Amino acid sequence: MTDGARITTPFDQQSTAAEVVDGISLSGKRAIVTGGGSGIGVETARALAGAGAEVTLAVRAAQAGEEAARDITASTGNQQVRVALLDLADPASVAAFSAAWYGPLHILVNNAGVMAAPETRTARGWELQFATNHLGHFGLARGLRTALATAGGARIVSVSSSAHLQSPVVFEDIHFERRAYDPWLAYGQSKTANVLFGVEGSKRWASDGITVNALMPGAIRTNLQRHITQEELDAARARAGGGGPQWKTPEQGAATSVLVATSPLLEGVGGRYFEDCEEAAPHVEGGPRRGYAPYAVDPEAAARLWQVSADMLDG
Template structure:
């Protein structure tokens, strides 16, 4: 297990907001990319980074929706990207690299959850493809720009949902086992955490540090594939149908939900650290299965050997390696 996967005592907590997490940090002269940055947690992340002075690029699969959501925000550019389409990922990366800019912050925030069974054009299961493989390819293609920054951070949104399932390396795309939308989601979120472990190991010598994040339970666009009955089982509404905000129970609003992402992307408290899974603006504790405790990270999501195995599988599935040209 990673020796640094232990809380560091930051002084923050589950109620901390993204604005509180960034504090007085100035990002003037910095460039960030935030996938999914036009709704929910991604949009709040963009707002706070831009407010701190960063130039933020928001690649989106729906340019019209993105333009409407981002209207009025300073220091923000909107781009086209469909994570499940490799050619779209390559095209976006080429356009960014051609600008000659360094990339200081990459936030892999876009994702889907508990979707009906679907495959991408390559035949890959859609949640694994969108949540993990698309961001794997994007990060690898943007590697030259991350290196150019001389101290970049890559933050990937995992979830407490990683506790549902690890990676089934024998049937990652549900070709032989029955499809379960929650198992598929859990597998993809474990992949997000393992990706940070492997990327950090490769990137640290280049000054590139990687983190994964559990943002908390925030009712938002990610739940669009759930029925009202399914949402009700999570206990997120009170008797009057209002959304409950109770961060001590991991039920957060958007401002609180974006806090750990912003903290991982900007905080000096993480200088010298990387490859860790974070929650509530701190490094999470390892929580073994069967402990009965809430929160924390399962051992299978921070295991370096599993991270290396997933990295090699991802290279094979995407045909992408670090420093490879699009």
Template structure:
């Protein structure tokens, strides 16, 4: 699968903003769902796509926060969804399907990072359940609307953190091994990338293409669970032990760029199932000294199929 991981020479880079990545694309008449679209890079993604004419729906675990943060953005609606609650996911999808609308873009941007051990009602580890399984179930339930669009794209926000761990198929829920919040996070981000591989394979015939993205290093609400040792682990502290200056990180506008590029760029026509960063297809990498590129385990088709089977079993859902 890594032979597909060849940069296309997009002309963009790490400094590209979401507005620049949009490249004046007209999205009038398009319908978009952005999970996590009321904070961080998700919010900027919503802002840019809405301003381009799209009707954007933002599923929200915290409706009041969504109401505050989305105020003033035209063409946006928000409604309740909890990715840890299968019933909530089904209800959201059923409501959308009942509207009869095609779904042109699904951007799976919501996520949690390095949380203390938590489990959902099914006993599933929360990072894996939120970051991957919730989006797996949501995408599967929305599949008829994606196929109806005849040209839909699904974009899953992965992370540089995928390097921390492949999917541990022998014990993905940390039932027999000690819980490690960073391994759990890394596993969930690898799962996001593998999901795009398997989904793209299934969607080609119906015009649905899938991509995963590393948005870049950005300071967002994701760091709310991190203590000083955690911040040092992810390279967020300078030599004096202070959080690095903002110039070290991408801005939200830059962080949303790759999601937007994957969602709309004609440069990706005929491509899918690839991991992207800095508004281009990422190259394979096994070099731990560099903070770019994708590990082979995150784009391996056999691992992707194994994850698909596990996800169907855990969610009791299929396309």
């Protein structure tokens, strides 16, 4: 993690995305939000658009994206809300999206994801959650690096989860080829990868003025949980301690993403992990499911993951 004092803000778990960005002008800024057609993605995009940014919703389903764009424009008055197709599990789709982008990019919010999906493999044989949640976003950021560097002071927002506490990246068997598949361990591993990407990305791209930070948005009921029963959700909350975190609205769930994307307090700050609108502390073993695991911010693991990910995509 980047050296320096732990960042705190006037906001907390009850704050909304609109409150976090209030008073900040993003006029002239350009942003991409993956998964911007639903859940916290659409509320993240709405807050950025409300502050004046040109926002592109990167989505798998064109119709849902177009409906979200119309809704955002209607609620913010911002006519610069665009839609582009992106399938993060397909490297060709990621490459095509990146190649079609022109001009600078100031904010990239890597928000889309799948959670606790049944065992599924991509055309390349990759485990779906790792392929979508990490590799797709890793490839997207690499493809857009020039656009981010051109912007000057660009920020990448990596939406992780407290589920990263369930598993480090198991380099010996990332794609569950030799161990029994567990949907929650697979999800947790992918969310750890999201944090490690911030650590190494901020280090590698510092000379480009690009910072990368990760965050836990909170517990929000969205389409992300489509593979999970209510009983499984209740059990997961119980395991988190004290009955688990309180549910947030999508507007509250988007707040930390928007804070990381826009707050002046994070100018030049990278490689950190945030939750409830402030920088998180290290996780306390046996305590509530909060904070970050040491393995998620380990610089050696971050460097290894970067190389392994590049080899997978370039192979």
